[in-house]
Amino acid sequence: MTSPPDPVRVMVVDDHPVWRDGVRTDLEASGVAVVVAEAGDGGPAIELARTAKPEVVLMDLNLPTVSGTAAIKQIVEEAPHVKVLVLSASAEEPDVLEAVKLGAAGYLLKSATRAELADAVLRVRAGEPVFTASLAGLVLAEFRRIAAPGSTSGPSEPTLTPRENEILRLVAKGYTYREIADKLVISVKTVQNHVQNILTKLHLRRRYELMRYAIQRGLDRAPDLD
Amino acid sequence: MVKAAPPPDEPASAAARHDAERGPVVLSLGVVAVRWVALVWMVALALTVGHFRHPRLAWAAIAVTALWTLWRSLSRAGSQASPWNLAGDLLIGAGLAVLSGTVAPIGQMAGERAFFATVYPVTAALSWGLAWGVGGGLCAGAVLALALVGSRTANSIALDTLTGGQLANLSSGVINYLLAGGVVGFVARLLQRSAVQVRAADQAAMQALQEAARLAEREALAREIHDSVLQTLALLHKRGRELAGQPTVPSAEVARLAELAGSQESALRSLILRPHSVPTAPDASSASLRGALEGVAHGIDGVPVTVSTVGPVWLPAATVEELAAAVTQALHNVAEHASASRATVFAELDEQGEVTVTVRDDGAGFRYDEQALRADGSIGLLRSMKGRVEQLGGTMRVDTAPGAGTEVEFRLPPPRHLAVQQ
Numbered sequence: 282m283t284s285p286p287d288p289v290r291v292m293v294v295d296d297h298p299v300w301r302d303g304v305r306t307d308l309e310a311s312g313v314a315v316v317v318a319e320a321g322d323g324g325p326a327i328e329l330a331r332t333a334k335p336e337v338v339l340m341d342l343n344l345p346t347v348s349g350t351a352a353i354k355q356i357v358e359e360a361p362h363v364k365v366l367v368l369s370a371s372a373e374e375p376d377v378l379e380a381v382k383l384g385a386a387g388y389l390l391k392s393a394t395r396a397e398l399a400d401a402v403l404r405v406r407a408g409e410p411v412f413t414a415s416l417a418g419l420v421l422a423e424f425r426r427i428a429a430p431g432s433t434s435g436p437s438e439p440t441l442t443p444r445e446n447e448i449l450r451l452v453a454k455g456y457t458y459r460e461i462a463d464k465l466v467i468s469v470k471t472v473q474n475h476v477q478n479i480l481t482k483l484h485l486r487r488r489y490e491l492m493r494y495a496i497q498r499g500l501d502r503a504p505d506l507d
Numbered sequence: 508m509v510k511a512a513p514p515p516d517e518p519a520s521a522a523a524r525h526d527a528e529r530g531p532v533v534l535s536l537g538v539v540a541v542r543w544v545a546l547v548w549m550v551a552l553a554l555t556v557g558h559f560r561h562p563r564l565a566w567a568a569i570a571v572t573a574l575w576t577l578w579r580s581l582s583r584a585g586s587q588a589s590p591w592n593l594a595g596d597l598l599i600g601a602g603l604a605v606l607s608g609t610v611a612p613i614g615q616m617a618g619e620r621a622f623f624a625t626v627y628p629v630t631a632a633l634s635w636g637l638a639w640g641v642g643g644g645l646c647a648g649a650v651l652a653l654a655l656v657g658s659r660t661a662n663s664i665a666l667d668t669l670t671g672g673q674l675a676n677l678s679s680g681v682i683n684y685l686l687a688g689g690v691v692g693f694v695a696r697l698l699q700r701s702a703v704q705v706r707a708a709d710q711a712a713m714q715a716l717q718e719a720a721r722l723a724e725r726e727a728l729a730r731e732i733h734d735s736v737l738q739t740l741a742l743l744h745k746r747g748r749e750l751a752g753q754p755t756v757p758s759a760e761v762a763r764l765a766e767l768a769g770s771q772e773s774a775l776r777s778l779i780l781r782p783h784s785v786p787t788a789p790d791a792s793s794a795s796l797r798g799a800l801e802g803v804a805h806g807i808d809g810v811p812v813t814v815s816t817v818g819p820v821w822l823p824a825a826t827v828e829e830l831a832a833a834v835t836q837a838l839h840n841v842a843e844h845a846s847a848s849r850a851t852v853f854a855e856l857d858e859q860g861e862v863t864v865t866v867r868d869d870g871a872g873f874r875y876d877e878q879a880l881r882a883d884g885s886i887g888l889l890r891s892m893k894g895r896v897e898q899l900g901g902t903m904r905v906d907t908a909p910g911a912g913t914e915v916e917f918r919l920p921p922p923r924h925l926a927v928q929q
Contacts, residue, residue: 370772392769392811414851418815421855425817453815454914455851455867 289314289406292335294326296344311399323347330356330363336406338365342376350380357384364405378419382487387411410476417453438489439482448475530698535587538633542576545627565610568603572627575599588638597647600631604654608661629687636692644688652681739771796820799831800852809842810850817855826899830864833895837866837915840888845870860921869912875905
């Protein structure tokens with residue numbers, strides 16, 4: 282991968298100024314990105330995404346008033362070309378899966394190194410999904426939940442093909458796209474396409490969930506006005 | 508992020524609330540019963556008393572009253588107090604009272620005998636009292652009383668010619684209507700108020716319980732933070748200052764401080780996330796393999812370790828312990844020999860109940876040749892890992908080549924470890 286000539290325009294969203302400073306320093310020292318905006322909450326982040334026109338948003342999920350997931354939903358709806366990379370403290374947060382379902386292009390642990398962060402920012406701008414091993418585990422669990430007997434999902438909901446399942450398992454085991462490509466004797470581009478398809482299916486699942494929710498609520502009686 | 512949840516019900520207070528809310532329902536059923544008794548009484552009187560000035564009008568009135576009684580008995584509890592129903596009650600009640608005078612032989616209403624249509628109107632006072640309390644009951648009672656007075660006029664009786672006994676008869680009718688409406692209104696309000704009070708007391712008790720639980724949890728949290736996190740922070744503070752004062756700072760010292768801070772970061776996080784994200788075991792004898800592996804990963808120095816699992820992977824505690832021990836050995840091996848940039852531990856329990864755990868690194872790899880391994884002494888570790896897994900009825904597989912990293916895979920078949928349903 283050759284480094285593009287112009288640095289990536291990045292917005293950093295985190296409620297800790299010290300953390301934002303650290304990310305700004307790391308990114309600008311690496312030369313791959315400039316931080317064009319910083320926000321400490323979801324509301325200002327939505328606003329700044331409109332005015333500062335970042336290409337990549339680095340988003341923390343734990344924000345004081347408007348949550349990271351809510352901000353991601355709004356930003357991705359308004360400007361689908363803006364890529365959101367979730368930077369979260371723990372992979373165990375259920376919000377991480379939710380954020381990716383809502384349209385985040387990837388997810389990185391806050392403990393990632395400076396080089397990993399810079400690389401992830403470049404890859405996300407180039408349209409590649411950034412999956413970590415632990416996110417792949419969460420996604421596998423999510424698709425397995427659908428396939429499980431007794432699940433409430435309809436038969437038409439997207440599930441993984443055997444190939445996608447195989448690739449996702451390899452990502453979960455810690456293989457890079459390059460290593461997966463070598464192992465399966467396919468191109469890196471094909472691996473990326475598969476991962477992109479998995480993400481798309483995840484976004485579709487989110488729509489189905491909303492629909493199911495709406496139907497259930499519709500059948501329910503009106504809320505008590507007590 | 509607060510999710511709205513229905514408040515949990517305390518069984519005892521829920522029962523009390525139920526009783527309190529049943530009062531008004533019982534009362535309104537009582538009014539329905541009174542309607543039917545009054546209707547039967549009306550028909551009985553009409554049959555026994557006999558001669559009417561306008562028999563058709565009298566029987567039409569009885570038919571309308573019967574239909575109305577049927578309608579009011581069938582209308583749902585929610586619409587009992589609808590303005591249309593209440594207006595109908597009052598119209599029928601007052602109408603029957605006036606009609607009594609119209610159909611009865613001239614002058615008979617002045618007598619002391621009960622007339623066929625003077626009992627049913629009381630139900631209008633009852634339903635008004637039920638719906639609108641004392642005021643409503645008295646209002647309806649007053650309208651009915653006026654109608655009763657009107658019935659004398661309709662019966663061609665001049666009010667100023669009434670004898671004392673006849674006047675007392677009329678007055679007692681008026682008082683009956685007023686009293687019925689007022690008393691039922693009073694009782695209905697009393698019941699309603701007690702239902703509201705029970706509900707409020709119930710809510711207050713619930714809030715107090717929740718508050719107590721929150722406080723207890725906060726105290727436990729504070730204790731744990733004090734015991735581990737605060738102590739470590741104090742140490743970091745002290746060591747950091749000391750280091751800042753030294754002319755040259757040994758990098759190992761800084762690394763140790765970072766390590767300390769990192770360990771407390773994850774300790775603190777697990778405290779914060781505990782009530783929400785730590786799933787409870789399906790039974791007492793099972794443990795989360797993910798939890799155990801995260802603990803193992805945290806204890807490894809020399810290589811960053813990522814843990815990725817498909818769900819929490821609940822297994823019998825003894826199995827989790829053995830698998831964690833095998834993974835620990837594999838990770839130590841990676842840290843010491845592989846010169847890898849990172850290692851990943853992956854675990855899943857598939858639909859058939861088979862458990863797969865892999866330890867994968869991107870390091871130097873090696874030629875998997877038992878002869879050569881025995882020669883340089885690394886065979887012991889592999890044997891030990893293999894032994895642990897085979898004791899659980901499982902298998903170990905090593906996939907490696909020079910320059911290609913290493914993947915060690917442990918597999919446990921379903922029957923031996925008795926998978927716990929997730």
